Amino acid sequence: MRTMLTMGLLFATACVDQPAAAPATAYKAFVSASDHGDSQAAWALLSKPTQDELTRQATAVATARGQPAPADGRVLAFGERYFLRSRVKDVDVVQSAGDHATVEVLDDAQQKQRVQMVREGTGWRLDLVDVVKRPAL
Numbered sequence: 001m002r003t004m005l006t007m008g009l010l011f012a013t014a015c016v017d018q019p020a021a022a023p024a025t026a027y028k029a030f031v032s033a034s035d036h037g038d039s040q041a042a043w044a045l046l047s048k049p050t051q052d053e054l055t056r057q058a059t060a061v062a063t064a065r066g067q068p069a070p071a072d073g074r075v076l077a078f079g080e081r082y083f084l085r086s087r088v089k090d091v092d093v094v095q096s097a098g099d100h101a102t103v104e105v106l107d108d109a110q111q112k113q114r115v116q117m118v119r120e121g122t123g124w125r126l127d128l129v130d131v132v133k134r135p136a137l
Helices: 002-015 022-035 039-044 048-064 074-078
Strands: 088-097 100-107 112-120 123-126
Touching (some): 022 088, 022 100, 022 112
Antiparallel strands (some): 088 100, 112 123
């Protein structure tokens, strides 16, 4: 009985993300899911405001083309011209306060980019709403 209790506690402890690393882990999971074509898992790692904005934009595009509105904005985020993908070399949490964090992403071209993260419920999500609202060049 004592062994089972100890193993249960160890398992529960292992399942909890370390608070400082959780935003970086979520970002890496997002990149992995998108690189493997798992748009459902990648979509789930976007913040609710980001999902809402992408869905709003996808609906506007479909309406302008006389097409039915999509169920969500995944087509914009993970379509042929997928603009969120990068070749990630390293991810570090550079700022964390409560439910908000900033990760710095280093790609294979040695370029650094900062990405906003937000905790929603029990998990960290990419908060790209400001990025996806930018007008196309």
